[in-house]
Amino acid sequence: MGRKYTEEEISMILDTYMYLGYQEASKEPVELKEVIGKLSGVPEYGTGGTYQNEYRILEQAVQDEQIGNLKVCYASSTLGFDHGTKACTFLDEKNDRIFVAYRGTGDGEWPDNGLGMTKEITTQQQRAVDYFDTVARKAQLTENHRVIVTGHSKGGNKAQFVTMETEFGDLIDRCYSVDGQGMSEKADARFRRKYSEAEYQGRIQKLYGIHGENDYVSPLGNQIIPEDHVTYIRTPVQKGNFAGYHDITYMFATLVLDRTTGKWVTQFTGRRNEEVLKQGSLGKYASELSKEIMKLPEEEREGAANVVMQGIEAAGGASHGLNGEKTTLADVKHFLFAGIPAITDATTKTAGGLNFLGKTLWEDSYTKEIPDRICIEVDYEALASKSEGLSAAAEETIRLGEQIQSYEKEMPFYMQGRNLVTFQLKQVASEVEHLGKKIQKLASLQQEIAACYQKADEQTEELCNQ
Incomplete structure (x- = not known):
């Protein structure tokens, strides 16, 4: 038998499950290994399928009873929540432990991400709180339970927000935000108004960040997770796969040389990769970029973020957000006149930006001195x-x-x-x-x-x- 899964690893496995594109419809608790067994042989989860990487990780992980015996229940879809909420609860009956997991950005949720850079509370954050409060009542949670809240990407942001906002905050023991973005200043101010300093710090100390070494989403926004509660995980991503740096499955990936073809191939296992000592160059650049964006006046920041998020949503075939959010001409102006200059400054005037740009432009940049100034000309x-x-x-x-x-x-x-x-x-x-x-x-x-x-x-x- 291999080493036991840590609580952090179990949380990451469950966050990966949330991306399977499948939610157990049964209103009765079902063991996770049974759910994964149902998917065996379904093309979407096999080789070449949409969810093959997630499935391979889960297929191996559920062989361990720590994970396989977890019971899936209270899927948000069975409780009447909209498809953007995408949350689920997992019961560890043996240890009186509860995991509440939130999925990353779903269809229609990208604009809500942008609003999270300026608003005190967004619609989807509130729904995440409503879901947790509903589960707390239905499951009759008490201080005798160990309660873990987790999520990846936007799910991580929701997990943080729930931990800080819910009326059942005293029942939450840990929050594991995996690649989750930070908050707006207004959200943090809300929490500080709502609690005494001791209560505020009590909730803050429950927050833990688990980020890919080159993740570019977690640095966004105002960081409320204590620095000494953040760890970075090795994410071996092949060149050209930019999305892989923010894909949770690559925290379970290994690059293996195929001796027949001479090419590197990515393999996925049910075990999380090891921690690394520091953030990678792309992650540092994202941090610098976030600082520049957060310096913008609120209206300009919201407009610029809305253009980017609506663009991502449109790439997926949607003309507006889940809650009717749309891009205005004013948003476009804010992006062009405030957003682009901020991005340019972060790229060409900061140490993190220059380092990242240098490694992108020059193959020998690891040994070559990076210039302290880069000039960009526009036609x-x-x-x-x-x-x-x-x-x-x-x-x-x-x-x-x-x-x-x-x-x-x-x-x-x-x-x-x-x-x-x-x-x-x-x-x-x-x-x-x-x-x-x-x-x-x-x-x-x-x-x-x-x-x-x-x-x-x-x-x-x-x-x-x-």
Whole structure:
């Protein structure tokens, strides 16, 4: 028999389970090994399947009774919570221990991540608290139970928030946030207002961070986890797999040389990798970037974050967030005029950014001295030219709307008035004209951006010539 799983490792295994794309629908507790057994032979979990890595980790881990005998219960979907909540509870009846796990960012939740950089409490954070409170009552939790709250990525952020916010905070023994982002200043201020200093510190001391050595999400936001409660885990990721640095499965991965092909292949086991002594270069860069973003005024920070998060959501096929969040023109302006300069400063003016950029640009950067200044030039003339094209397109669109409107006015008298054809013509004319005006606004915005970058380039050229 191998070494016993630690509480942290069990939490990470359960966080991995939350990504399987499967939630046990039974309202009665079911052993985890039975749930994993049901998935055997299902294509999605086999070689080449969507969840093959997660399944391989769980398949091996449940062979140990510490994990296999855990009982899955209170899936959020069976308690009436929306699909964005994605939480589950695991009972360790032998040791009177309860694990409450939250899944990372689900469909429609990316915009809520952005709001978490500025808001005191987001909709999804509140639902996470509601879920825990519901479980605490249903399971009749007492001080005789050992209660662990955990989650990966956004799930880690939710786990932290629940630990700080729930009315049942005295019952929580530990919170393990795996790659979970930090809080907004408003959220931390909320907690400080809500509790005495002793109560606040009591909850803070329950928070533990377990992060991939080069994870780029956990450094975001205001960090409330004590520094001496943070550990970094080796995450062997093959070159080009940027997403792997924030993928929990790579904390269970090993790179093995295939002697037949001469290529490195990734294998996944049911055991977590070893700890490393310090944060990697990508993680340090993410920390520097977060500091620059958090310096922005709240409105600019929220707008810039919203553009990024809505973009990720759109890449998944959704036009807005789970709770109706949408990107506005003001958000785009904040991203372009505040977000991009902050990203540029973090990349080219900080030690962490320069180190990361150097290792990205130069293969021999581990031995080569990294320059203390990197100059970036933007082709503002091309931007201005594109804005002129947009402006011309806007004028054509507005003219088209006016033309459609004239058709409606030229209809025979017996076709005018309240009928379907004239109504639809008026509606289409109005929509086309409105679209033209929106394009015109975008053209004006791009012209402003070009002027802004022209000024920045002139300043950069002057700086680089010093």
